[in-house]
Amino acid sequence: MFDFRPHRLIVFHGAEGVRREVHGDVPAYPSAPVVLAALDEAKDVWVGSGNRRVFSVRAGASAPAQAFPRECFDLTTDGDRLIGTLVDGALELATLFTTDGSGQRWEPMTLPEPVPATHGYGYSEGQPLPQSPDGAFLDTSPFGITVLEKGRGRVYVLRPGAAQPEGALQVEPGHEQDTWRALATPHGVLLLLAVNHRETVLLHFALDGSLLGSLPDLEEEGDDETDELFWGGAGICVLDAARALLFLQDRTLLVSLPGLQVLETPMGEWPHFVSVTPAGPHRWWVGPEDSDALFMLTAEPGHSLRLHAANRPVSPGAPLMHGG
Numbered sequence: 001m002f003d004f005r006p007h008r009l010i011v012f013h014g015a016e017g018v019r020r021e022v023h024g025d026v027p028a029y030p031s032a033p034v035v036l037a038a039l040d041e042a043k044d045v046w047v048g049s050g051n052r053r054v055f056s057v058r059a060g061a062s063a064p065a066q067a068f069p070r071e072c073f074d075l076t077t078d079g080d081r082l083i084g085t086l087v088d089g090a091l092e093l094a095t096l097f098t099t100d101g102s103g104q105r106w107e108p109m110t111l112p113e114p115v116p117a118t119h120g121y122g123y124s125e126g127q128p129l130p131q132s133p134d135g136a137f138l139d140t141s142p143f144g145i146t147v148l149e150k151g152r153g154r155v156y157v158l159r160p161g162a163a164q165p166e167g168a169l170q171v172e173p174g175h176e177q178d179t180w181r182a183l184a185t186p187h188g189v190l191l192l193l194a195v196n197h198r199e200t201v202l203l204h205f206a207l208d209g210s211l212l213g214s215l216p217d218l219e220e221e222g223d224d225e226t227d228e229l230f231w232g233g234a235g236i237c238v239l240d241a242a243r244a245l246l247f248l249q250d251r252t253l254l255v256s257l258p259g260l261q262v263l264e265t266p267m268g269e270w271p272h273f274v275s276v277t278p279a280g281p282h283r284w285w286v287g288p289e290d291s292d293a294l295f296m297l298t299a300e301p302g303h304s305l306r307l308h309a310a311n312r313p314v315s316p317g318a319p320l321m322h323g324g
Contacts, residue, residue, distance in 0.1 A: 018317035114170035144184035167207030200233030213260030234270035
């Protein structure tokens with residue numbers, strides 16, 4: 001199962017996939033990188049579409065969609081529980097909650113006060129920038145769940161099984177033309193900023209706000225050759241405690257954690273944003289936005305990375321639901 005963008009889900013059973021979309025008048029809210037949550041070995045798949053509509057496709061690729069019992073903005077899974085976000089009328093995070101597979105009883109979490117973190121890739125040159133809330137999106141790595149509020153410049157990190165977030169960062173809010181991705185690492189949080197959809201910086205923060213590493217190196221500004229490497233950020237993937245991948249328009253970079261030193265430049269160009277979701281131990285599905293293509297990434301410790309196309313046929317299926 002893999003979700004490439006809001007309102008569309010591709011469900012794989014074995015070698016074949018079924019594409020299901022929302023029909024009708026659907027608001028164009030910003031997309032989360034992967035917005036699905038599967039419980040009970042994927043017999044119940046809850047999909048958060050980023051517009052406060054969350055629904056389930058239940059068992060089977062063509063099963064009717066069923067609305068989530070209560071309204072929330074985004075949803076993901078953490079073991080046998082669901083984690084969701086609730087936003088207010090201004091699209092600011094109001095509640096981070098946990099529930100079981102039924103979605104009937106919500107348990108709100110206490111949100112920590114964000115600590116300041118600076119990186120030098122903003123618009124305001126040290127002056128406060130007006131916030132433009134755009135929702136609270138969830139993403140998952142092996143080291144926890146991130147809650148990302150780009151329009152407020154906030155990132156929360158919830159560790160697996162934890163009762164509340166371990167910490168939160170406050171950075172300069174992003175512009176509406178920026179794309180952000182955030183993933184938890186054992187050291188803190190990895191933050192990808194694609195400014196105006198092009199100029200790209202990868203940042204690694206500890207949860208006390210200290211900068212652990214950056215690409216390009218913020219201490220080596222003016223190196224035109226280095227700056228040229230980082231345009232068109234398309235996505236990130238935390239492989240393990242010591243490695244992460246940065247997907248760019250013209251290449252892929254394998255980087256070290258926590259310092260973000262470039263280790264390798266594996267094959268692969270990514271002209272569009274990509275979504276990444278686990279496919280088993282040391283394996284991930286990688287999918288370009290607005291495409292039915294899938295790639296299998298294998299990253300076993302001690303072995304070279306392997307990335308190859310998974311040429312699985314995808315056919316259209318019944319609509320997930322009708323919007324508007």
